[in-house]
Ligand SMILES: C=CC1=C(C)c2cc3[nH]c(cc4nc(cc5[nH]c(cc1n2)c(C)c5CCC(=O)O)C(CCC(=O)O)=C4C)c(C)c3C=C
């Protein structure tokens with residue numbers, strides 16, 4: 001069989017609306033072999049590394065995959081919990097909370113699942129579950145507030161690779177970004193204000209985003225601009241002046257220039273410029289993961305303190321905070337417009353019953 005079908009489907013099965021929440025993905029275990037598998041899949045994606053394939057194949061297989069897995073496994077071990085990888089645990093909890101919220105709005109003709117772009121659970125396995133449940137209309141929500149070809153478009157590539165193999169395509173809506181949605185900005189502001197209530201304020205608030213090669217920006221990727229817009233809206237919402245906050249980019253990978261200013265270099269020079277205390281929030285990460293819990297909360301703290309800084313605090317990501325789930329609920333509900341009414345299947349079901357009774 002060339003295309004995946006749904007043989008023996010029942011005409012009486014109600015059509016459902018599906019919501020697929022995705023994030024980047026994470027290794028199955030904090031071990032060298034699991035990291036090698038994960039990094040090979042991730043770094044072989046031409047959306048992530050835009051280098052001629054033959055050249056990149058040599059660098060990846062002969063150099064990176066021999067060195068990085070052991071180093072990354074050690075970093076992952078430092079953030080791993082009994083439930084597994086933080087990114088997986090948080091994404092699962094977000095999915096469950098969003099399912100509950102959307103079922104309160106639409107009843108059980110809404111199915112909500114989550115998947116990872118790389119590793120497990122795969123997008124294909126989540127689509128199998130949704131299709132088996134009768135989903136014929138699908139909203140995909142990649143948990144990347146800011147659009148980038150390396151993340152958002154790559155998720156679309158993987159989704160379409162799967163959907164292309166199916167006989168019965170769902171109607172599709174794909175959320176490409178939500179970096180400037182009021183509910184998202186409010187959720188970030190609430191998280192920062194909660195931190196301020198408990199710990200007070202610092203001299204500076206850093207908004208640190210995952211970086212990208214600068215070349216991608218110059219080739220038209222809107223990620224950099226969307227990060228700056230999130231920062232500006234968030235600063236306005238929090239009543240900050242330009243002197244109160246900075247936008248920086250973390251997680252450099254490889255030798256070429258990435259988006260600047262770099263988070264680590266900025267933290268190293270802030271004490272000499274008179275900043276004694278900083279708080280760091282990462283508005284591009286929907287969930288805590290290696291890049292926030294290890295790189296920002298531990299590694300960058302050391303840089304700042306070693307450079308003479310006095311106080312350093314990491315402000316936790318939005319994870320499953322109530323305001324975050326409300327924001328995601330609103331973003332999905334916006335996208336569902338025009339589809340909700342059709343969630344009422346009673347007429348269609350009556351017709352299907354008649355057809356089945358007549359053996360058609
Ligand atoms: C939030 C958006 C992200 C963008 C944009 C992004 C681009 C990007 N990343 C790499 C290389 C690596 N990223 C790694 C981890 C990682 N990246 C993101 C998010 C974005 N990446 C997250 C959420 C995570 C953490 C995953 C987890 O399991 O917790 C890693 C692996 C970790 C390591 O070995 O250090 C690499 C490598 C590139 C090259 C890139 C853009 C071109």
Ligand SMILES: [Fe+2]
Nearest residue numbers: 024210251291
């Ligand atoms: Fe990354």
Ligand SMILES: [Fe+2]
Nearest residue numbers: 251290291295
């Ligand atoms: Fe990193």
